[in-house]
Amino acid sequence: MADKFIIAGTPEEAVGSKSKDNVYMAGGTEVMRLGSSVSADSFVSLRRIPEMHIIETDGNTVSAGASCTFQELLQSDLIPGYLKEALLFMASRTRRNMATIGGNIAVCRDDSFLIPTLIAVSASLRLSGPQGSCAVTVRDYVTEKGKYEDMLIISVSFPAEGVIVRSYRSANTAQSHARLTASLAFADGKYTACAAVKNSGIYMADDLANELGSRGMSEDEIVEFVKQKKDIHLEDDLIYGSAAYRSYLTGISFALMYAEINSEINKEGGSVR
Numbered sequence: 152m153a154d155k156f157i158i159a160g161t162p163e164e165a166v167g168s169k170s171k172d173n174v175y176m177a178g179g180t181e182v183m184r185l186g187s188s189v190s191a192d193s194f195v196s197l198r199r200i201p202e203m204h205i206i207e208t209d210g211n212t213v214s215a216g217a218s219c220t221f222q223e224l225l226q227s228d229l230i231p232g233y234l235k236e237a238l239l240f241m242a243s244r245t246r247r248n249m250a251t252i253g254g255n256i257a258v259c260r261d262d263s264f265l266i267p268t269l270i271a272v273s274a275s276l277r278l279s280g281p282q283g284s285c286a287v288t289v290r291d292y293v294t295e296k297g298k299y300e301d302m303l304i305i306s307v308s309f310p311a312e313g314v315i316v317r318s319y320r321s322a323n324t325a326q327s328h329a330r331l332t333a334s335l336a337f338a339d340g341k342y343t344a345c346a347a348v349k350n351s352g353i354y355m356a357d358d359l360a361n362e363l364g365s366r367g368m369s370e371d372e373i374v375e376f377v378k379q380k381k382d383i384h385l386e387d388d389l390i391y392g393s394a395a396y397r398s399y400l401t402g403i404s405f406a407l408m409y410a411e412i413n414s415e416i417n418k419e420g421g422s423v424r
């Protein structure tokens with residue numbers, strides 16, 4: 152039960168109401184979840200801020216307000232297919248009606264629905280805090296989380312076109328937590344790869360992406376490359392599978408996404424701009 156519930160009407164009001172004693176609440180699906188890592192009795196609600204529900208595009212980039220729910224984004228014609236694929240990783244329609252894109256990024260879980268895809272496409276955020284506003288990539292937001300801890304995410308920007316993306320999620324059932332969510336994107340002649348690995352972390356696979364960009368790699372080479380990576384820490388897990396299995400799964404997922412992207416590049420005559 153909330154002790155105090157402030158309903159902000161503008162981003163400025165939300166930032167002005169934020170203190171060390173309260174937390175932002177958007178959809179509330181994480182902050183109200185039993186066993187949530189977010190614990191608070193006082194909240195600043197972000198649901199009634201019209202600016203944070205706007206979806207717009209200039210043709211190259213789409214910007215979505217951070218309080219847009221998964222379902223609102225799915226129903227918008229402006230949202231590119233690659234993001235809709237990741238939004239549908241949240242299988243529950245009821246939860247999609249409540250959960251927001253900003254909340255999913257802020258909560259930054261190691262089974263995140265959206266972060267691998269957003270990082271793969273070099274998405275960025277507009278943030279606001281007591282010291283003012285700034286823009287930051289989702290990648291920097293995730294890797295330097297402490298720096299942006301209490302800042303409000305106002306909107307998320309990502310490419311409208313010009314990028315080929317594949318995302319993959321592995322879970323016991325559609326409603327279960329994912330053991331792996333991975334995404335690979337190709338734009339301007341470069342690959343970008345990111346994986347969220349349950350009970351381990353979110354990894355930027357720059358080394359793999361660079362290898363993919365500089366030489367063609369076979370399925371076996373990709374699997375072996377991921378197996379040799381020392382920075383992805385895996386332990387045997389009764390629910391999510393052995394370390395060896397999850398390493399293989401990560402490698403083969405990137406290999407399959409790479410094959411699909413290459414086939415699309417070939418269809419498009421070898422270049423994506």
Ligand SMILES: Cc1cc2nc3c(=O)[nH]c(=O)nc-3n(C[C@H](O)[C@H](O)[C@H](O)COP(=O)(O)OP(=O)(O)OC[C@H]3O[C@@H](n4cnc5c(N)ncnc54)[C@H](O)[C@@H]3O)c2cc1C
Binds near residue numbers: 177178181251303329
């Ligand atoms: C049964 C169940 C299963 C789930 N499984 C998954 C899963 O597999 N993967 C996954 O990623 N999530 C999962 N979640 C968590 C959650 O549903 C999603 O992460 C959701 O997208 C969070 O969005 P929200 O708007 O509900 O966030 P909220 O619960 O409102 O907030 C979550 C956190 O984000 C902060 N926040 C929210 N909006 C902003 C903003 N605009 N700026 C700054 N901070 C903000 C809040 O302060 C809070 O700390 C699950 C939840 C439930 C109940």
